Amino acid sequence: MSATPDVLAGAAPFRDAIGLTPLGDGRYAAELGLVWAVGTKAHGGVLLVLLAKAALARLDTETGIQDRTPGLEPLAIGAEFLRAPEPGPVELHTEVLKLGRTASVAAVRLIQDGRLMLSATVTAGRLPGDAPRWVDLPELPAEPPADAFDPAGDRTTPATGLAAACELRFDTATTPFAVGKQGAPVIRGWTRPLGEDPDVLFALLAGDILPPTVFNLGGGIGWAPTVQLTALLRARPAPGWLRLESRSSTVAGPWFDEDLTVIDSAGRLICQARQIALAPLPG
Numbered sequence: 001m002s003a004t005p006d007v008l009a010g011a012a013p014f015r016d017a018i019g020l021t022p023l024g025d026g027r028y029a030a031e032l033g034l035v036w037a038v039g040t041k042a043h044g045g046v047l048l049v050l051l052a053k054a055a056l057a058r059l060d061t062e063t064g065i066q067d068r069t070p071g072l073e074p075l076a077i078g079a080e081f082l083r084a085p086e087p088g089p090v091e092l093h094t095e096v097l098k099l100g101r102t103a104s105v106a107a108v109r110l111i112q113d114g115r116l117m118l119s120a121t122v123t124a125g126r127l128p129g130d131a132p133r134w135v136d137l138p139e140l141p142a143e144p145p146a147d148a149f150d151p152a153g154d155r156t157t158p159a160t161g162l163a164a165a166c167e168l169r170f171d172t173a174t175t176p177f178a179v180g181k182q183g184a185p186v187i188r189g190w191t192r193p194l195g196e197d198p199d200v201l202f203a204l205l206a207g208d209i210l211p212p213t214v215f216n217l218g219g220g221i222g223w224a225p226t227v228q229l230t231a232l233l234r235a236r237p238a239p240g241w242l243r244l245e246s247r248s249s250t251v252a253g254p255w256f257d258e259d260l261t262v263i264d265s266a267g268r269l270i271c272q273a274r275q276i277a278l279a280p281l282p283g
Contacts, residue, residue: 018050073124083115084225090112149171149175168209176216185217199236214279229275245261
């Protein structure tokens with residue numbers, strides 16, 4: 001059954017997709033649904049969020065450091081995508097590696113049907129609230145321009161794929177693949193959740209939400225599975241659109257890299273994500 005009618009009725013697809021149920025002994029249960037999916041596989045961004053959320057939940061249960069501030073936030077996550085989970089139930093197993101006043105670290109494993117699917121290390125602490133002393137960020141409009149491409153169309157009919165899970169806009173100048181042309185492996189866009197304001201976990205998801213940059217090079221459009229992704233969270237996002245820029249430095253054989261920058265509506269750097277992935281091979 002499609003979740004699109006619930007989305008149109010005003011649900012919050014992001015919040016609804018990242019619920020965790022404690023099972024004891026540092027284990028948590030979650031359900032991978034059909035909204036946050038690419039084809040038949042769970043979307044990598046929502047998997048990152050579940051890994052991070054499980055780590056934060058485990059660390060917040062620990063009291064080994066006196067005066068440690070509760071309500072930890074993700075500072076960094078390094079994830080190995082070992083296998084691609086299917087929609088359905090999963091378990092997240094956590095282990096505390098370090099408790100500290102400034103930074104704490106937990107390891108997380110995502111298990112489905114008894115198989116290890118993803119493994120990650122999450123560093124947690126408190127995100128800074130003060131203005132940065134220096135920044136060097138790509139220039140992007142705070143909101144998508146009128147000619148930005150909306151994959152959901154006019155939203156008068158049920159959307160499918162990620163367009164049913166959040167609001168997305170793509171910069172037409174950097175998505176030539178969408179009209180059968182080629183260009184540089186750079187893609188820009190905008191995103192925000194449906195039914196809620198973006199938080200730091202949605203910013204983490206946004207670090208893996210744009211189409212693969214290699215689509216612009218031609219030769220194949222299809223599934224481009226992430227192999228390893230490291231994300232740094234830098235600040236809490238302000239309400240509104242998140243602006244995105246993703247670019248590749250080298251595409252060689254089946255491998256390509258991506259660096260994705262997430263900037264909030266106030267112009268602050270919110271997330272930096274770097275991954276190495278497998279490109280669809282030319283047919």
